[in-house]
Amino acid sequence: MNTLQNILCSSTFLFLYSASFGVNAQLSAIEVAEKVAHRAANEGRVGNMHFTMSNDTGGIRKRSALMIHIEEQSDIKIGIYFTSPAAIQNTGFLSHDYVEGSDQNWLYLPVTDRVRKLPASSRGDYFMGTDLTYGDIKDNFKFALDDWDFSLGEDKIIDEKRYFSLRGVIKDEQRKQELGYASFDSVIDPDTLFPVQIHYTDADNEPLKHTSILQQEKVGNAWTAIHFVVVNLQSAHKTEIVFTDMRYMANLPKGLLSPDELGYGTPIILGL
């Protein structure tokens, strides 16, 4: 009887122990990475983006923009239309990322009255003076499976909740130069499969920047970062981004995120 009790207790303990890990005990690093990469996405979402950028001397710059994000069969289109400050009002940036074919970017500067095609940005180029790269904006806190060799570290416990530690090392030199990163360490929420912290190193493997996702929300089907902070550890520059009025919009007009439309300035989305 004692032996049976012991076996039962041990089994229960082991079962509970495994359950408290969630799926961790059964998943490999690549499986976790795949789950993060294949996290549910929205066909369309819009929201107001508020940037606060601060430097090491206390200087602060603020930007606000309307962001429209559309995914059409894995092709991603993003439009960012600045609404403040006045000096860049109505400046619009448009990005089309295609699974097949060349990615394209455009910029509309009201003072030139023209939409200008931009060189396809290296994913490692910084976006408009922020600490976010173009890759950061387009990847939506996912790690492309083709770019990294993944491994799992010891789980992190934050506020009594257990998180995955997913680590990535860049696969080759070309990707390293393109992304601007050699490696990352991330803390992944097992419930939402969303990173809550990401620490990047630069191409020389020196600490580069730290991203903290402070708030996530489910918008439509998909978890989305609503409030996050990126700190450049080398320049001590910080970018804080807060989304307001973020909403799921499945039936955005076709052609809304097109270069022709960009020339009309900030689109009017009802309710925003």
Add this chain to the structure above:
Amino acid sequence: MAMKIKKITSKIRNISLYRFIVKSLVIYSCALSAYGDVTVQSSRISVDYRSALNLQDAELDLSRLTLSSTHEIKLSRQWSGQIDIQAHTADDNVGLGGTDNYASANRPLVDNSKGRLELSRAFIMWRKRATSLIIGKQVTPWGVLDGIQVTDRFDPVRRRDFVFTDVRPERIARWGVRWRSKIDSWSVDTSFAFDGSASQQAEIGDTFFFTSTRFTGGLALDDVRMGGQGIEVVTPRPSHSLKQSTAGIKVAHSLGEGDMSLIAFRGPDTDPILSFQSGPIAGVPIKLSFDYKRRTVLGATYDTTAGAMILRMELAYIPDQPLNILAEIPLSQDRRKRMLAGFGIDWPAPDDWFVNAQVVLDYIDKDQLNLVRPSTDTLLTLRAQRSFYNARLLVKAELLGSVNQGDGVIRPVLAFDLNDRVKLQSGIDWLFGDSNGQFGQFKDVSRLWSSATYTF
């Protein structure tokens, strides 16, 4: 007396026409507002002070204060409007530029030697999906190259500062109607400007009044002045008649990895050719007339991505380019075929540098004629820029030049965002080359300039 009466009635007519147009826009906007919520979509006001010191004699060549405001208004679900106003005041050698070649409804609201108040844009727009109709004072920016006009010749531009403006070209809006739409996968853009306004030139005596014989019809103005006679420029006042209107169409479509467009428009040339209004009479200034003759422009553009680069191309054919020629009679005029071809490349260079290079070939079929300029001009522009401190500081250097004439200008610039509202800039415009070249004519006014802009 008859002339005076004619002038007065013309002024009254012009004021009346201008007021009629503005009143119509206002009344129509108010009427529309009854059917929807009128809201100000965006407002922007900026104050810019700009100065320049001549590098030769350290004289203050430029001292200009500009107040600009832009207001975008939503009138209803499909109607919107925009009003831009600009006020300048200056007390310098550069001046504010002439407005004699502006059509009546386009003339400044206030205009004197020290200050000017202009309505720089004023239009209402109807939009439904890909179709839009814009009625009012607006621009038609066609072309794909940066700051160099091959097909981008629909709009008149400001030349009072030569090419030294923050944005090049600096367009002058005209009264007209523009309709854009999408038919199948073709983008169609039609524009009709019932406004004969032409490019603004510097006035005689101002820093950037052209002296190169390629712009003065072969006449060496300094020689004329040294002969003891003054020069006056007289411009026949442009009107809003059909004869002085410009109409055009552009159709665009994707082509391979890029986008192509075909352009055709006809209207008065926005740059003048010269004629004598009155010949040399002892003791009387010579009167030169700036004529803006009609011509047709046929063009094509193509831009595409090529790896990390952007390639841009423009072709223009003007079968009836009006021009001055060298003949027995000074300031003779003729028409000739003119062809322009422009190529440009955007290259993201190493270490976060951005490089833009462009070349334009401008050929006039002179046949047996003697032209006031080379039959073929080759223009080159080269720009390199990089930003620092999270895009607060921009370092830029530009070279514009005529390859065949060996003259040009080098322009290093620093632009710094002090904060979200204040931008500081400083640079050098260093001109070089033959003093009869299109750039070299201004080499004595090479300058160090600076500006401060406050925007809110």
